[in-house]
Amino acid sequence: xxxRRRVAILLAVSAASLAIYGxxxxxxxxxxxxxxxxxxxxxxxxxxxxxxxxxxxxxxxxQGRLVNFAGECEVAEGSVEIDLVxxxxxxxxxxxxxxxxxxxxxxxxxxxxxxxxxxRVFPVEIEFEAGRDRALFRDRVAIAxxxxxxxxxxxxxxxxxxxxxxxxxxxxxxxxxxRPTPAxx
Numbered sequence: 001x002x003x004r005r006r007v008a009i010l011l012a013v014s015a016a017s018l019a020i021y022g023x024x025x026x027x028x029x030x031x032x033x034x035x036x037x038x039x040x041x042x043x044x045x046x047x048x049x050x051x052x053x054x055x056x057x058x059x060x061x062x063q064g065r066l067v068n069f070a071g072e073c074e075v076a077e078g079s080v081e082i083d084l085v086x087x088x089x090x091x092x093x094x095x096x097x098x099x100x101x102x103x104x105x106x107x108x109x110x111x112x113x114x115x116x117x118x119x120r121v122f123p124v125e126i127e128f129e130a131g132r133d134r135a136l137f138r139d140r141v142a143i144a145x146x147x148x149x150x151x152x153x154x155x156x157x158x159x160x161x162x163x164x165x166x167x168x169x170x171x172x173x174x175x176x177x178x179r180p181t182p183a184x185x
Contacts, residue, residue: 032154033073033075033152033153033154034072034073034075034080034082034153034154035073035080035082035109035145035153035154035155035156035157035158036154036156036157036158037069037071037082037084037158037159037160038157038158038159038160039066039069039159039160039161040108040159040160040161042161042164042169042172042173043066043106043159043160043161043162043163043164043169043172044065044066044161044162045063045064045065045066045162045172046062046063046064046065046103046162046164046168047060047062047063047168047171047172047176048060048061048062048063048093048101048103048168049061049095050095050096057093057094058094058095059093059094059095060093060094060095060096061092061093061095061096061101062090062091062092062093062096062101062103063090063091063093064088064089064090064091064101064103064162065088065089066086066087066088066105066160066161066162067087067088067089067136068086068087069084069085069086069087069160070084070085071083071084071085073153075153078146078147078148079144079145079146079147080144080145080147080153080156081142081143081144081145082142082143082144082145082158083140083141083142084107084140084141084142084143084160085138085139085140086105086138086139086141086160087136087137087138088103088105088124088136088137088138088139089134089135089136090103090126090128090134090135090136090137091133091134092128092132092133092134092135096128099127099128099130100125100126100127100128101124101125101126101128101135102123102124102125103123103124103162103163104121104122104123104124104162104163105121105122105124105139105160105161105162105163106119106120106121106122106159106160106161106162106163107119107120107122107141107143107158107159107160108120108158108159108160109143109145109156109157109158109159110156110157110158110159111155111156111157120141120143121163122139122141124137124139143158145158
């Protein structure tokens with residue numbers, strides 16, 4: 001007999017990480033039954049420079065931040081399905097003449113690493129509205145995690161973030177992306 005349990009999710013926000021927890025009806029202890037969802041360290045922001053050697057604020061094409069996420073999970077016998085809405089804030093930099101931004105973000109299940117099936121990458125292209133240098137983008141994603149070997153949904157860790165190249169990751173690790181862009185919005 002297949003038993004399904006629909007679980008609403010609370011968004012717990014902290015400076016160090018964000019996590020999704022299940023709520024247990026009238027139970028005040030709110031036992032976590034869903035996988036933990038967190039933003040991967042250093043993957044919460046993106047700085048894209050124009051092609052070439054320049055790396056000062058005038059060379060910034062786009063800066064982005066992963067600002068929020070929320071979701072819910074459905075736990076069934078043998079699997080858990082997670083529906084997320086991930087929100088990004090993007091700033092158009094001085095080097096962005098086209099008024100567009102292209103980036104990708106990911107959802108990865110830690111326990112399946114390095115198997116490529118454990119990570120999904122979502123490419124995005126947005127266009128800034130005329131006269132605006134800032135845009136909010138929300139993406140809805142759904143993933144399914146098989147539950148095998150006696151593992152429960154809460155035993156899994158899911159990470160989200162910008163899909164970065166090595167240079168962007170190194171830039172974030174150096175603290176460079178923390179500087180504000182001169183692009184208003």
